[in-house]
Amino acid sequence: MKRRSFLGTMVAATALAATSTASLSADWPKRPINLVVPYKAGGGTDAYARAISAAAKGVLGVPVVVVNKPGSGGLNGANAVVGARPDGYTMMMTSGGSFLLSTMTRDTKIDALDSFEFVAQVGQLRTSLMVPMNSPYQTVQDVIDAAKANPGSLRWAHSGRGGFHHVGGLGFLAQNGIEAQDVPFKGGGPTRAALIGEQADFGFLGVQQLRGFEEQLRALAVNSEDRDTIMTDVPSFGELGIPFAAVSSPVIVFAPKGTPAEVVSAMEAALAEIAAKPEFAGLLAERGTGPVYAGGSDAKAGLAAMKADAAPLVQSLTN
Amino acid sequence: MEIFPALATVITDPTLLFAIVLASAVGMVVGATPGLTASAAIAMLLPITFYMSPLFALAFLYVIGKSGRYGGSVAAILFNTPGTAASAATQIDGYPLARAGKAGKAMKVATISSVIGDLMGDVMLVVGVGFIAAIALKLGPPETFAIYFAAFVVIGSVIGKSITKGLASALLGILVAMIGLDPISSEERFTFGSFELSNGIGLVPLMIGVFVLGEVFAQLEERQKSKDAIKENVTDPEGHSLSFDEYKPCIPHAVRGGFIGAGIGVLPGLGSAIAAFISYGEGKRRARNPEQWGNGALEGVAAPEAANNAVSGPSMAPLLTLGIPGSTIGAILLGVFLIHGIQVGPTLFLTDKELVYQLFACGMLGILAYGLIGFFGATQVARLILKVPTSVLYPLIFLTAFVAAYSARGSMFDVTVMTVAGFAGWLMRKFEFNVAAFVISFVLAKGAEETFRQALLMSDGGALIFVERPIAAAFILIGLAAMGFRIRSIMKERRIAEGGHGDA
Numbered sequence: 001m002k003r004r005s006f007l008g009t010m011v012a013a014t015a016l017a018a019t020s021t022a023s024l025s026a027d028w029p030k031r032p033i034n035l036v037v038p039y040k041a042g043g044g045t046d047a048y049a050r051a052i053s054a055a056a057k058g059v060l061g062v063p064v065v066v067v068n069k070p071g072s073g074g075l076n077g078a079n080a081v082v083g084a085r086p087d088g089y090t091m092m093m094t095s096g097g098s099f100l101l102s103t104m105t106r107d108t109k110i111d112a113l114d115s116f117e118f119v120a121q122v123g124q125l126r127t128s129l130m131v132p133m134n135s136p137y138q139t140v141q142d143v144i145d146a147a148k149a150n151p152g153s154l155r156w157a158h159s160g161r162g163g164f165h166h167v168g169g170l171g172f173l174a175q176n177g178i179e180a181q182d183v184p185f186k187g188g189g190p191t192r193a194a195l196i197g198e199q200a201d202f203g204f205l206g207v208q209q210l211r212g213f214e215e216q217l218r219a220l221a222v223n224s225e226d227r228d229t230i231m232t233d234v235p236s237f238g239e240l241g242i243p244f245a246a247v248s249s250p251v252i253v254f255a256p257k258g259t260p261a262e263v264v265s266a267m268e269a270a271l272a273e274i275a276a277k278p279e280f281a282g283l284l285a286e287r288g289t290g291p292v293y294a295g296g297s298d299a300k301a302g303l304a305a306m307k308a309d310a311a312p313l314v315q316s317l318t319n
Numbered sequence: 320m321e322i323f324p325a326l327a328t329v330i331t332d333p334t335l336l337f338a339i340v341l342a343s344a345v346g347m348v349v350g351a352t353p354g355l356t357a358s359a360a361i362a363m364l365l366p367i368t369f370y371m372s373p374l375f376a377l378a379f380l381y382v383i384g385k386s387g388r389y390g391g392s393v394a395a396i397l398f399n400t401p402g403t404a405a406s407a408a409t410q411i412d413g414y415p416l417a418r419a420g421k422a423g424k425a426m427k428v429a430t431i432s433s434v435i436g437d438l439m440g441d442v443m444l445v446v447g448v449g450f451i452a453a454i455a456l457k458l459g460p461p462e463t464f465a466i467y468f469a470a471f472v473v474i475g476s477v478i479g480k481s482i483t484k485g486l487a488s489a490l491l492g493i494l495v496a497m498i499g500l501d502p503i504s505s506e507e508r509f510t511f512g513s514f515e516l517s518n519g520i521g522l523v524p525l526m527i528g529v530f531v532l533g534e535v536f537a538q539l540e541e542r543q544k545s546k547d548a549i550k551e552n553v554t555d556p557e558g559h560s561l562s563f564d565e566y567k568p569c570i571p572h573a574v575r576g577g578f579i580g581a582g583i584g585v586l587p588g589l590g591s592a593i594a595a596f597i598s599y600g601e602g603k604r605r606a607r608n609p610e611q612w613g614n615g616a617l618e619g620v621a622a623p624e625a626a627n628n629a630v631s632g633p634s635m636a637p638l639l640t641l642g643i644p645g646s647t648i649g650a651i652l653l654g655v656f657l658i659h660g661i662q663v664g665p666t667l668f669l670t671d672k673e674l675v676y677q678l679f680a681c682g683m684l685g686i687l688a689y690g691l692i693g694f695f696g697a698t699q700v701a702r703l704i705l706k707v708p709t710s711v712l713y714p715l716i717f718l719t720a721f722v723a724a725y726s727a728r729g730s731m732f733d734v735t736v737m738t739v740a741g742f743a744g745w746l747m748r749k750f751e752f753n754v755a756a757f758v759i760s761f762v763l764a765k766g767a768e769e770t771f772r773q774a775l776l777m778s779d780g781g782a783l784i785f786v787e788r789p790i791a792a793a794f795i796l797i798g799l800a801a802m803g804f805r806i807r808s809i810m811k812e813r814r815i816a817e818g819g820h821g822d823a
Contacts, residue, residue: 186769193643199459
C-alpha cells in the first residue's frame with residue numbers, strides 16, 4: 001500500500017513535470033517582464049515604455065519593468081536584447097526609425113528587420129519642420145525660397161546625425177533641391193532650446209516637442225503624407241504638396257529571435273489591449289504623442305518600406 | 320513672493336515633512352556609498368512615485384537628488400572615492416584631512432558649505448527663475464564654448480611643479496575623452512573596432528580607477544619598500560570638532576563657490592563637477608595659503624562643496640521653463656512631471672505655479688534636513704570608519720572599487736576600464752604626472768569640443784564668431800586674463816625660488 005502510493009506520487013510528479021515543460025510558454029507570463037529601452041530615462045521612447053508599464057496593470061498580471069540601457073545610439077540596448085534568453089521575459093521597446101538607421105549607418109551585426117521578432121507597434125514619432133517664433137519664414141515655401149536665394153547660407157538644427165530627424169531633414173533638402181548647413185545638438189530638448197534661442201534658422205524635431213511651446217516655436221509642416229493624429233493643427237508636407245522623404249519612427253516592441261510564437265502572439269494581444277486603454281492615451285497626450293497600434297507583421301512591413309525610402313539618403317550620409 | 324505661503328503649506332503638512340527627512344537620509348546614504356548614485360536611486364524609486372500625489376513624488380525625488388550630491392562628499396573624504404562625479408574636487412583636500420585624523424572636521428566643513436551653497440542656489444532660483452531661463456536661452460554654442468575655455472584655464476591652478484608633465488596629463492585626458500562617437504558626425508573614433516569603446520569611457524569607472532585603485536597600488540608599493548606596516552591614519556582627538564574660528568576663513572570660499580555654482584547651474588549641461596573644479600581653482604588662486612591646498616586645507620573642501628550644491632537650484636530653471644535637463648536627475652524629474660500630467664514649459668508658471676513653489680519650499684527644507692543629519696551624524700560615521708585599521712580598510716576599499724565600477728551601469732566593461740585606469744593612475748603618480756589635470760580635462764573636453772564645432776558650423780566667418788558675439792568674447796577675455804595672471808605668478812615664484820638658491 002505504502003509502496004503503491006509512493007509510486008503513484010512519483011508518476012504524478014513526473015507527469016506534472018512533463019506537462020509543465022510542455023506548457024512552459026502557455027504559463028507565460030509568470031515573472032515580471034523586463035522591457036529594455038535603449039535610451040536614457042526621460043526621452044520620448046522612454047515615455048511610451050513608462051506608459052505601457054503603468055497601463056499594463058490588469059492586462060498581463062505581472063509587472064512590466066522598464067530597464068534603460070542607453071549608449072551607442074540605441075545599439076547598446078539592442079545588443080543586450082539580441083543575446084538575451086528568448087523566453088519572453090526580456091523584450092525591447094525602441095524608436096524603430098532611429099534603430100533602423102543606426103543599423104544601416106553603423107558597423108554592426110544587427111539587422112533591424114531580421115535579428116528580432118516583431119511583437120507590435122504601439123506609437124509613432126514624427127519629425128517636423130519648425131522655426132523660431134520671430135522667424136521671417138511663415139510657410140515652408142518661404143524657407144525653400146530663402147535657401148534657393150542664398151544656397152548654403154541657412155543653418156538648421158537637429159538632434160544628432162544619423163537619427164531620423166536628421167535623415168528626414170536631409171530628405172526634405174534633397175527632394176526640394178536646396179542646400180543648408182546642419183548643426184547637430186545632443187537630443188531633442190537641447191535642439192528645441194537652441195531653436196527657441198534662434199541659434200539656427202530652422203530645425204527638424206519631433207512634432208510633439210511643440211506641446212507647451214506654442215508661443216516660442218512655429219511648426220510649418222509635419223514630415224508625413226497626413227497630419228499627425230495628436231498635433232492636428234500642424235499641416236503635413238503631403239497636403240502642402242511639398243516633396244519629402246517618408247522617414248518617421250514607429251515605436252516598436254521587439255523580442256529576441258527564437259521567442260516561442262505563442263509568447264509573441266500573447267504579448268501582441270496584450271499590447272493591443274493596453275494600447276486601446278484610455279489610461280495609456282491619457283498618459284501620452286501630455287507629451288503630445290498618442291497610441292498608434294499595429295500588429296507585428298504590419299510593423300515589420302512598415303519598417304521595410306522605410307528602409308527602401310531611406311537607403312539613398314543613408315548612402316549620401318556614409319560616403 | 321510666492322515662496323512664503325508655499326513654505327507655510329509644506330511646514331504644516333506632517334507627512335510631507337516626514338517624506339523630506341526620509342528623502343534626505345536616503346539621498347545621503349546612496350550618495351555616500353561608492354557605487355550607488357542618487358540618479359540610480361531615483362531611477363529605482365521612480366515607479367513607486369506613480370502612485371503618489373505629484374508634489375509628494377517630486378519633492379521626494381528632488382530632495383534625494385540634493386542630499387545625494389552632498390552625500391558624495393562623505394565617500395570622497397573618507398575613502399578618496401568620489402561618490403558622485405561632483406565630489407571629485409572635494410577629495411583633493413578632503414582625503415588628506417582624513418589621513419591626518421581630521422575627517423570629522425572636513426565633513427563638518429563639507430556639510431556647512433553644502434548647505435550655504437545649496438541655499439544660495441535655491442534663493443537665486445526663487446527670486447530669478449524667469450530671468451535665469453531668459454539667460455539660458457541667449458547662450459548658444461559659442462557662449463558655452465567660451466565658458467569651457469575659461470574653465471580649462473582652471474587646470475593651471477592644479478598643475479603642480481612640472482608644467483610640461485601637467486600639460487601632458489591634460490592632453491592625455493583630452494585624448495581619452497575623444498574615444499567613442501564623434502559628437503558632431505557620430506562616427507567612431509579611437510574605438511579600434513571594439514563595440515564597447517564606441518560608448519566612450521565612463522567618468523565614474525575612470526575616476527574610481529585613477530583615484531582609488533591608483534592609491535591602493537601606490538600603498539602596496541610603499542609596503543614592499545619599507546617592511547613596516549602601512550602608515551596608519553593619525554588619530555587626532557580634536558579632529559572631529561569644528562570651531563567657528565576654524566570655519567571663518569572658509570566662509571568667503573563657500574560664498575564664492577555658491578555664486579560660481581549658481582552661475583554654472585544656469586547653463587544646462589555644464590554640470591556640478593565643472594562648478595566644483597572652477598570654484599576650487601578660483602579659491603586656490605585667491606587663497607592666502609595656496610601651498611596648503613592639496614595637502615589638507617579646510618578651505619579646499621569648502622570651495623568645491625558649496626559650488627557643486629549651488630548648481631542644483633538654478634539648474635531647475637532651464638529644466639522647468641525650457642525642458643532641458645542639466646543632469647540625469649533633471650531628466651528623470653522631467654519624466655515625473657509628465658507622468659503626473661504637468662506640462663513642463665514656459666507656461667508652467669502660469670498653470671502650476673503653486674505646485675512649483677511648494678516644490679522649491681520642499682527643496683529648502685530638504686537642505687536643512689540633510690545639513691542637520693550630516694552635521695551630527697556624519698562625524699559618528701567618520702569616527703567608526705577611522706577605527707578600522709588600514710590593513711583591513713584598504714582591502715575593503717579595493718573590493719568596493721570593483722563593486723562601484725560595476726554597479727554604476729551594470730557593465731563588466733566598466734570594470735576593465737577601472738582596472739586599466741587604476742594602473743594608469745599608479746604609473747602617473749609614480750612618474751609625477753598630474754592626475755587631477757588629467758581628470759579635469761577629461762571632464763571638460765567632450766563639451767568643449769562639441770560646442771566648439773557647433774559654433775563653427777553656425778558661423779559664416781570661422782572662429783570670428785567667438786569675437787562677434789559679445790558674451791562669448793567676454794568669457795574668452797576672462798580666460799585669457801586668468802591665464803596671464805597665472806603665468807605671471809609662476810614667473811614670480813620661479814624668481815623667488817632662484818633667489819632662494821642664490822642665498823644658500
